[in-house]
Amino acid sequence: xxxxxxxxxxxxxxxxxxxxxxxITIVGTRGESPPLPLDHxxxxxxxGAEEDFEVTLPQDVGPVLLLRVHKAPPALxxxxxxxAPDAWFCRWFQLAPPRGAPLRFPCYQWLEGAGSxxxxxxxxKVPWADHHPVLQQQRQEELQARxxxxxxxxYIPGWPHCLDEVTVxxxxxxxxxxxxxxxxxxxxxxxxxxxxxxxxxxDRKGLWRSLKEMRRIFNFRTTPAAEYVSEHWQEDxxxxxxxxxxxxxxxxxxxxxxxxxxxxxxxxxxPVLGPGTSLQAELxxxxxxxxxxxxxxxxxxxxxxxxxQFSAAxxxxxxxxxxxxxLLPLAIQLSQTxxxxxxxxxxxxxxxxxxxxxxxxxxxxxxxxxxxxHLLHSxxxxxxxxxxxxxxxxxxxxxxxxxxxxxxxxxHINTLxxxxxxxxxxxxxxxxxxxxxxxxxxxxxxMEQLNYSVLCLPEDIRTRxxxxxxxxxxxxDGMQIWGAVECFVSEMIGIYYPSDVSVRDDRExxxxxxxxFSEGFLSRESSGMPSSLxxxxxxVQYVTMVIFTCSAKHAAVSAGQFDSCxxxxxxxxxxxxxxxxxxxxxxxxxxxxxxxPVNATCDVVIALWLLSKEPGDRRPLGxxxxxxxxxxxxxxxxxxFQSRLAQISRGIRERNRGLALxxxxxxxxxxxxxxxx
Numbered sequence: 001x002x003x004x005x006x007x008x009x010x011x012x013x014x015x016x017x018x019x020x021x022x023x024i025t026i027v028g029t030r031g032e033s034p035p036l037p038l039d040h041x042x043x044x045x046x047x048g049a050e051e052d053f054e055v056t057l058p059q060d061v062g063p064v065l066l067l068r069v070h071k072a073p074p075a076l077x078x079x080x081x082x083x084a085p086d087a088w089f090c091r092w093f094q095l096a097p098p099r100g101a102p103l104r105f106p107c108y109q110w111l112e113g114a115g116s117x118x119x120x121x122x123x124x125k126v127p128w129a130d131h132h133p134v135l136q137q138q139r140q141e142e143l144q145a146r147x148x149x150x151x152x153x154x155y156i157p158g159w160p161h162c163l164d165e166v167t168v169x170x171x172x173x174x175x176x177x178x179x180x181x182x183x184x185x186x187x188x189x190x191x192x193x194x195x196x197x198x199x200x201x202x203d204r205k206g207l208w209r210s211l212k213e214m215r216r217i218f219n220f221r222t223t224p225a226a227e228y229v230s231e232h233w234q235e236d237x238x239x240x241x242x243x244x245x246x247x248x249x250x251x252x253x254x255x256x257x258x259x260x261x262x263x264x265x266x267x268x269x270x271p272v273l274g275p276g277t278s279l280q281a282e283l284x285x286x287x288x289x290x291x292x293x294x295x296x297x298x299x300x301x302x303x304x305x306x307x308x309q310f311s312a313a314x315x316x317x318x319x320x321x322x323x324x325x326x327l328l329p330l331a332i333q334l335s336q337t338x339x340x341x342x343x344x345x346x347x348x349x350x351x352x353x354x355x356x357x358x359x360x361x362x363x364x365x366x367x368x369x370x371x372x373x374h375l376l377h378s379x380x381x382x383x384x385x386x387x388x389x390x391x392x393x394x395x396x397x398x399x400x401x402x403x404x405x406x407x408x409x410x411x412h413i414n415t416l417x418x419x420x421x422x423x424x425x426x427x428x429x430x431x432x433x434x435x436x437x438x439x440x441x442x443x444x445x446x447m448e449q450l451n452y453s454v455l456c457l458p459e460d461i462r463t464r465x466x467x468x469x470x471x472x473x474x475x476x477d478g479m480q481i482w483g484a485v486e487c488f489v490s491e492m493i494g495i496y497y498p499s500d501v502s503v504r505d506d507r508e509x510x511x512x513x514x515x516x517f518s519e520g521f522l523s524r525e526s527s528g529m530p531s532s533l534x535x536x537x538x539x540v541q542y543v544t545m546v547i548f549t550c551s552a553k554h555a556a557v558s559a560g561q562f563d564s565c566x567x568x569x570x571x572x573x574x575x576x577x578x579x580x581x582x583x584x585x586x587x588x589x590x591x592x593x594x595x596x597p598v599n600a601t602c603d604v605v606i607a608l609w610l611l612s613k614e615p616g617d618r619r620p621l622g623x624x625x626x627x628x629x630x631x632x633x634x635x636x637x638x639x640x641f642q643s644r645l646a647q648i649s650r651g652i653r654e655r656n657r658g659l660a661l662x663x664x665x666x667x668x669x670x671x672x673x674x675x676x677x
Contacts, residue, residue, distance in 0.1 A: 002057040005096040006038060009050045011089035011108075014179040017047040018071070018088035020114070025068035026095070027134065028061030035070055045088060065134050067093055067105050067119045087112040087173055092627070093119060106395075108626040110173035118142065122630030124398035126496055126506050139394045139508075147391045150411075152519050155418065158444035160380045161519040163387055168415050175390075175411040177617075181676075184615035192606045195220040204598035205305040211592065214568055217602070221609055225563035228661050233570040236347060239358050240318050240327040241471070243291055245663050247557060247564045247571065248369040249474035250454075254465030255290040255317065256283060262290075262315045262331075263338050269330045271348045272319060282319065289318040289327070289469070293364040295372075295445055297336045302435030304574060304600050309433040311367065312360045312579045324470045332357040334579040341581040352586035356594065360579055363572045366565075367434050369557065370573075371442040375422070377455070378554040379414055380443075382675040384520030385546045386410045392512040398496040399509060399543065401628035402489070406550040408619065409676035427607045431600035433574030450521070452528035455545050457482045457553075473655075474556055477666035480648045481552045481621075486544040488641035493540050495633050500535040509533065513542070551621050555671040559664075562612040566605060572596050573604045614677050621645060621671040 006024065010016055022045060023035040036055040038044065044051060071088060093105040105119040118138055130136050149172060153164035165171055177185065196202045199216065208214050215230065232238040243252040258264060258279070266278050273282060282288050297313035317330040328347075334357060335342040345357035386407035393400035422428050422436060429436045453459040457478050461467055466475060497503050504510075510532050517523060517531040533539045565571040577594040580586060596604075619625070622642045629635055645668040656662035664670055 002060050002098050004055050004057065004098070005102075006053045006055055007050060007094040007096075008038065008045070008053070009091040009093075010045050010047060011091050012048040013089060014047070015087060016089035017049070018045050018086060019043070019074060020045075020071050020086055020088065021074050022088070023070045023072075024055070024093070025070070026055075026057060026061055026064055027066040027068060028064050029132070029134075030060065030062035032061055032068075033057045033059075064095060064097065064103060064121070065132060066138060067095065069093070069107075069111065069117045069119060071111050071116070072114045090117075092122075104630045106626075106628050106630065108628065112173050120396045122628070123396075124401050124496060124629060124631070124634070125396050126398060126502070127508050128502070128505050130396075139396070142394045143392065143508075150387055150390050152387065156440050156443075158447055158522075159440070160376075160384050160447070160521070162380065162383055162418075163411050163415060165411075165415055167419055168412055171412060171415060175409070177409055177412050181409070181615050181617035184617075185610070185677075188613060188615055189606065189610050192221060192609050196602045196606065201598055201602045206597060208592055208595065208598055208601070211569065214601075217566055217568070217605055221562070221605075222566060223563055225560070225661060226566035229564060229570050230567035233567060234355060236328050236358075237326040239362075240329050242362075242365075242564070243289075243316075243318070244327065244469070244472045245474055245661075246365075247560050248365050248373050249472075249556065250373055250460070251293075251368065252289050252291050252318070252464065252466060252469075254286055254469075255288040256286075256465075258283070258317075259290075259292070259315065261336055261338055262317070262333055262344075264317055264331045264344060268344060268346055269317075269319070271346075272328060272330055286465070287320045287322070288330070289320065289466075291316040291318065291361075293361070293368055294336050295442065295449075296364055296367060299367075299434060300437045300441050302429070302433055302438060302574065304431060304433075304576075305597055307576060309435075309574045309576060310578045311433055311438070311575070312364055314357075314361045314364050316361050320469060327469070327471070329358070332361055334360050343581075343583050345583070349583055350586065352588065352591055353580070353583050356580060356586045356591055359569060359572060359591070359594070360575065362570060363433065363575050366571050366573050367432070367438070367442070370428075370432070371434065371439045372446050373557045374561075375417075375439070376443050376446060376450075378549065378557050379410075379417065379675055381455075381520060382407075382410050382550045382554065383414045384516055385550060388512050388515040388519065392515055393508055395628075397508055398492065398629075398634075399512070401634075402492055402543070403546065404628065405619065405624050405626065406547050406674045408674040410550070410674055413676055421607065427603055431573060431596070431603040433596075447522065447524075450527055452530070452545075455549060456541060457548065473663035474666065477648070477652055477663065478552060478556065480651075481645075481666060481668065481671075482544065482548055484641060484644040484648060485547050485552075486540060487644065488637060489543045489547065490540045491637040491640070492634055493536055493543070495631075495637070497536050497539065503536055503539050504532075504534055509539070550674050552666055552671050554675045556665050558677070559612055559670065561608040562605070565608050568601045568605070569595060574600060611677060614672060619673045620669045621673055622668065623673060 023037045025035050026033045038053045088111050090107040092107050094102050096102040104122045106122045107119055111117055151164040152161045155162050292315050293313050299311055301311050302309045312334045313336050314334045316332050319328050319330045332345045389403050420426055461475055513533050514531050517529050521527045521529045572595050574596045575594050622645045649668045652667045
């Protein structure tokens, strides 16, 4: 007979407790116990409780290998009847054997209805470190069960594959929003919808009467950044600065030679460049930059309120003044084909010609950002990483323990997006210039070009040649965070992988990488995405990329959506008249007639308000309340990571105190661990 003390921790979330009965089976090297009830007088397993039990094994089972947890309805009816929730969120079990140290079994899972769960002691193990056949079998069975539960599907051909579920109601509790987060999300959306409905804006299909009337949006929601945008949106310096620190800070690149289809001349830009220099001199000096929206050329456009919408594929040339002067726009061409019907617009042109040209560029930024930078790179790819992690890495794998906090709620928000944002008849289809057809075509085009180096920030910065452009806070803060994540990941990999051979020999790791390559990047060799990893260095870069994409990259391109779009002329979601084919025709009334109608403006602003605000239940970057790692070495690395992030945050906040428009999107406490909104 052997007596064990058992401690059980139940989660604190709403509905985490259960009325059901729980028992455990202790599996050891010499056999296993019968189910041992965990029972007290009165109610057990209430939310937030830590409870102690004593169990007696009829025989010695040897050193403990596994803990089987069984949950079943009580013999008597529940006090609240059949409608009472029967799901239980277990944080962990702790088993104190007759001899030796207590064993911690991390769980951090929902157990819904009657069923069983197999837990392992918390020490992280790669597959080649598991020698006992019972443990090897447990790994295989866990992955088989998860691969049956979480399956892939093709949502739209040419897109990364995604979770095979239609609605969030069908999702397993372990990947669903918490009750609190779900409630807050819908309340935020309902309040914004109701206010705009009451004001009569959501149902108005006509034009805005004036720029002044557009400020009515601010009567229901605003932020200091949105107010700043509304005051400065016409300024050239602010227009240019948004390519560095706005919603889409990933497209600007240094221009070493002018594209043949962008025939800018010295005479055109002399008023901005000033005397004593030329285009060629500035190209050689490295002070010219290009933003090319060529991928939008010929893209399918939408119909809104019965009217066809329009799109452009502009090229924008920018100039970095000597010293630390502002970045300024030099020239804009609104198509990829120069000629008499595609003039090059200049700052010296008539005010309304120039403003209209800049606004067409901002509309291109909206389309590129929402379809590619945001949806594809910061939602669809993190879903691929999440699904592959759940399907190919067991709970005991060190990479699962490292990555699972960065997958939280991603499958929920993406399933919800397929329900409410990007399906026919929903926001993208109703109110954006490209609609679902244009978004889909744009994603398919970008998937043909997408490269691993774009996802790795240091390589992306080098490739675009923007290492030294001043005032590029996305780069500055992003590189600091990438460095902190990389250092953290390197320490963690060093704990569990002693050599390059140990990386190559990890069959679960290799299956994970292979599945991301095949399901996410559609087995395209030209993507540069690895289909296997051969070295610790390659593994560190890959895991750093995954964590950065799921956290900091998403924050940088998502959190500012409302700030940039609340003043709609700064980021119009559609354009109702075609791009100008000549100069001297633009007028204030024509400018307003080109902008989105009232109902489409409000529809998009509500969506971006929701997508910019985490609806509670937050976990900032580096915050790991679920203690999947139990060993001392990884816990020390986590603490060091948190310390580095705190130091980065102090530096960012100090810098921001001196900025008219603080750049806050990559301040670590404001970055969510995962794509959860």
